Amino acid sequence: MPGASSRLIAIACGTAGLAGFFALWQVIGHYQLAGLSWPPLTAVLQYLFDPDRHALFLRAIDATLRSTIAGYLIGALTGIGLASIAYTLPMLQRGSDRFAAVVNSIPSIALGPIFLILISREATPAGVASIHVFFIVYVSMNSGLASTSQAHEDLFSALGSSRLKRFLRLNFPSAVPAIASGLRLSWPAALIGAIIGEWFGAPRGIGILIINSMQNFQINLLWSAVLLAAMASLFFFGMLTLVERAAYRRFR
């Protein structure tokens, strides 16, 4: 199989790149090339995996992931729902596009206080995350719906399909790969949204660790929190990449 060997090469390159990145991090930290605020990787890992701090980090990542997942689901369902309604009722399309664009143009740092007032401190991270996800999923679903092939549209017309049947049996399945891409891309955005949302007074979370350690100059804690967030982001991103691939295989 020619695909297998090129896949192996890609994996090897990726691993080498990552190893190089970690080595550079270690060297810069070890020789303090970037000053005291850049610790070596080994020091950060030691700090992060210290059994005494397990409870601290677990509590933080648990809270952040809960907010992220809640915001992710709410944002994805709202995005898919609004895109579906706008597509089946064309008179709403323009209005809902504007609405989505306006929502997206508000910086998330400004969204935080709004959610703080509207809902609770605890729910603000999920709220900010959901806005990020909503926009990405809404836009990708719209472009997916628009990618329906004309030959298929013609077939459904000739067969006398109703609007609803056309949407359910043609437009929506045509949009599934694009929706899956949107779902993959919106995960990191959801995590960033949740972390920003935590800065507005959430009781716990990675965002809280980041901001506290920054203010108290706890360098190792700061880097550990960032590393933990990056790992959570990459893990779910990888899973969603697999889902996306499956969607492309199934619906293309």
Added chain:
Amino acid sequence: MTGAAISIEHVTKRFPLKGQSAGVMALEDISIAVEQSEFVALLGPSGCGKSTLLRLVASLERPTEGTVSIGGEAPGSLAARHALGVAFQDHALLPWLNVHDNIALPFSLANKPVDREAVGGLIDLVGLNGFETARPGQLSGGMRQRVSIARSLVLSPEVLLLDEPFGALDAVTRRQMNIELQRIWSRQRITTVLVTHSVDEALFLADRVLVLSARPGRIIREVATPFDRPRDPAVMRSATFHDLVDDLTDALHPTDATAHAGR
């Protein structure tokens, strides 16, 4: 006897085209009357408007001038009644459905329960036994065309529109499909318009063969086939058949004929 008569009266179709104020004239003042339960084949050079003609009957396009009606109704109401069967040049199978579900799709769009026997029978007819659960992506071009033909027949429509349905098939399979289509058509007698580039196919299948001129399409030749139904493939070896083939080929390639005459 099923079917509805198709009447195309003084139809002109112009497509807007950038840079040309008059647009593209695809069809000019064309009139065709297809009787109920008649099988008409259209021959003509590429780009002469054959597909456009079928799309007008399927209500996918509107005529610029003139009228199209089916059994006295507007073409759109036939589609709305789910009484139209189409197999177009582009097979238009849904890539996420398997062969069986693609063929059964018209039932769902017509809000009818799937007649599994009818679907199975058609899969058999187009020779795709064993491929029921295969996806279009796993089929060859010719197999996809056969799925699309099966799908066009599954609701026993009143009008059947076929646009080069056998274009991607090899000669042997094509002949087999012609024989099969002839057999089921002789049973059901659905009013049919077939677009094809094969003179043999047109003569073997149709009651009447029309030849269109190069763009803008006009009817330049009309031949009624004198063969009884159901037709035996042996008619293709008869002298009458060969004469008609020559006749239609001449009409299709006037330049060839002139070239021969000049020599």
